[in-house]
Amino acid sequence: MSPYAFDLYFLQLITGCPPTHFYVETARQTTVVDYESTRVGPGVINTPRFSGLSKLDPGYRNSILSRFCRTCIFLFVRVSAELNPPPPRATDAFRMPILHQWDYLFAFGVIFAGLDAFMIGANDVANSFATSVSSKSLTLRQACLAAALFEFLGAVLVGARVADTVKSGIIPLSVFRDNAGVQLLSFVCALVSSSIWLTIATRRSWPVSTTYSIVSAIAGVGVAVGGPNAPNWGWNGGKGLATIFAGLIIAPAISAGFGSAVYLLIKFIVLKREDPTKWALMTSPFFFFLVGAVCTMSIIYKGSPSLGIDKEGPETLAAAIVGTGAVIGLLSVVFWAPFVYAKVVKKDYTVRWYHFFIGPLLWKREPPADAGTIGAHSAIPDYRIRKEAHEEPKPDNLSIETDSEKGNRHVDEPAQQPQHSKLSEEVEKADPHPIEGAWVEPKNLYIIARYKTIPFIKKVLTHGTNVDIHAMQAKEGDTVDGHADTRHRYPNDTEHLYSFMQVMSACTASFAHGANDISNAIGPFSVIYQVWSTGSSAASKSSTPIWALVFGAIMLVIGLATYGYNIMAVLGNRITLHSPSRGFSMELGAAITVILASQYGLPVSTTMCITGSTIGVALCNGDWKAVNWRAIGWIYLGWLLTIPIAGTAAGCLMGIILNAPRF
Known part of the structure; x- marks a missing residue:
């Protein structure tokens, strides 16, 4: 067999049709001419019957080389179909804009x-x-x-x-x-x-x-x-x-x-x-029940329109509301009551938040020997609002001082402001990451991004969480x-x-x-x-x-x-x-x-x-x-x-x- 004849037969082997009817096939558009099979597309691969091979020697047609070539072509078409999928249809999840x-x-x-x-x-x-x-x-x-x-x-x-x-x-x-x-x-x-x-x-x-x-x-x-x-x-x-x-x-x-x-x-x-703390502990399960019931009603009537919970019958809703409140009240008796009893009544300042989960074991927990004494550390935050606690300006307070504030200030206070100013100037002078040379140099760009820009962005985004609300109200x-x-x-x-x-x-x-x-x-x-x-x-x-x-x-x-x-x-x-x-x-x-x-x-x-x-x-x-x-x-x-x-x-x-x- 001459090389030219072999090329023609090999092309016929690959395409399954005579060379005169050879067409390029893609995953998006399939043109079949003189094929004895259906189309080739994404997810549907039908191998041609290679009718032109009937003219070849039967031994060659069934040889390992013939099967190997057909397998390679099959895999090539299959991979092409997966890598070139058809364009997605316009659905609610994927919709190209019209206007x-x-x-x-x-x-x-x-x-x-x-x-x-x-x-x-x-x-x-x-x-x-x-x-x-x-x-x-x-x-x-x-x-x-x-x-x-x-x-x-x-x-x-x-x-x-x-x-x-x-x-x-x-x-x-x-x-x-x-x-x-x-x-x-x-x-x-x-x-x-x-x-x-x-x-x-x-x-x-x-x-x-x-x-x-x-x-x-x-x-x-x-x-x-x-x-x-x-x-x-x-x-x-x-x-x-x-x-x-x-x-x-x-x-x-x-x-x-x-x-x-x-x-x-x-x-x-x-x-x-006369003893409000004791009465608060005794009545706490009722208020926990009330909070749980109200919270459940809030979620049902205002927070679950997509779930359709509010469409249930009144008996089901009532059972859900009362049941949730009862469970929360019971949990408060098991976990919350012993936790606050140890902190408030026993004055145990060693109790931490994770002790909440040991529940009833806190009833028998012994407080420190100095618990409740005058010099002992208190485990209870001070909820009292004191205006005088916010009168002195903090070092980081950037508010401008008014004339009335100057008149109400103590006589020793004027000497403090220059000290803060000098301190801030010294801090500015002692920059641990100074910029040397042109700012466009790589090392200076890194210093600007790492030590200037990122801290500034962090300060801006977290500014609202560092404000003293009570100081603002007391001003x-x-x-x-x-x-x-x-x-x-x-x-x-x-x-x-x-x-x-x-x-x-x-x-x-x-x-x-x-x-x-x-x-x-x-x-x-x-x-x-x-x-x-x-x-x-x-x-x-x-x-x-x-x-x-x-x-x-x-x-x-x-x-x-x-x-x-x-x-x-x-x-x-x-x-x-x-x-x-x-x-x-x-x-x-x-x-x-x-x-x-x-x-x-x-x-x-x-x-x-x-x-x-x-x-x-x-x-x-x-x-x-x-x-x-x-x-x-x-x-x-x-x-x-x-x-x-x-x-x-x-x-x-x-x-x-x-x-x-x-x-």
Whole structure:
């Protein structure tokens, strides 16, 4: 056989067809000519029958070389099919955007949705832990870590996967006339207005309602698109704009009633007794049961719309609520009671947090010989708020000294400031990592990145967790001492027993907030993404992607950690005296209000509930001066300004863009 003839036969062996009908075959497009087999494609490999081999010698056709070549070709086609898969189909998980001409609007939506979530963390989430931090049940860093965990878990694990496209039915979908571009622009303008207003309010320390902010912004764009009759100005089954104005009165009033009821129960059953610590231990299982039941109700009615738990029968829900509360009460008897008994009653300062898990063994644990003596170390934190403890400025305090502070200062203090200045200058001069030569040199770039840039970024991101909340509250002349009668302070040991329950209620409120309100905040952004990716108007219900919830939760946690202290300082001791027993009553009263309101469709806000509960608990002291009414006035002013400012800003922005001249 000549070499040329062998090449032809080998080509026929490889292709399975005569050389004149040889075609290139790919994994994405298969062209079969003169084949006696089906196509070759990804996942389906049908080897040709090599009909041209019938002209060869039978011995060669069945030889090892022939089989080896066919096997190699089979493997080559199979690997090519795997390495070159067909393009993915357009599904909900993978969808290429349709409205490429509006990519810039989607980019604006991402930016301002992130800013909105950031400010929700700095303003709204701070409400859940403001009383715990002000009562000293948690440090600011512990509160940020707890909020980061429970807000994120609530949003990702049981967060609502379906959010109202048009928040709370403020404007009907017919306003957009099936125009995807107008709907996309409307929600971008709403996010821009809401996020900017939240930024201003947080900077001014106004604990405004984030829900009211976005609802007002959507109403504003509704007026710009469909005219003054487009929004639902009436009650609309608890979803109209009238509910916003009603909520300004309803939420604080109801929450104040529940908060004061819980605190009066603790006050007369425990705090007013001759031995309040003993009574606090005896009644603690009941309050643990109450906290467990309320927390379960909060998760069922506010935090699990995607799981459908709230759709179960009333008997099942009642059994779940009572059963969970009973289990938590029983666990408190087994583990918590002996733990606090060893710390509070026996004064055992050697007890650590991990001893909590040995439970009943702590009943027989012997305290140190000097436990309870005057010079012994105390195992109980000091929950008393002392203004004088924060009067002296710290070395790292960068606040500018006013003339009044100079006049009230001790005569020996002026000589201290130059010392601090000289010390800081010496520290700056003694830089352990100086930059020598041009900064673009590799070693200097490493020094800048390692010892300059990274510490600066770390300082910026952790600044909010290092702020002394109580020092901020004490800096105001009309706070703490001016609005809290020292006659209403109770034993520190007794207050300690309510700190754990207060932390439980705060974490549960944070979990429910992440599960329910995060999806509502990300709702406008999910509409923007749906319209941008599909090119059609969003329906009345819009699915919220999991990555959007994760994005919102991350921005929310960053906002709380970096700027949440500004709102915590306002909602704490600047309004009234805080302690673990008072803070527990405030949080529990607010939680009960939110749960009942969600069941009956009443318009309430978390911010308004915690503020009203704080006022109700403060008035239980029997004195109007126990409340800082000036601070309350500023808070109410922020609530009232939210509605017209957010709505007007969004409406004007939308109207200007819609009616802008074009050429």
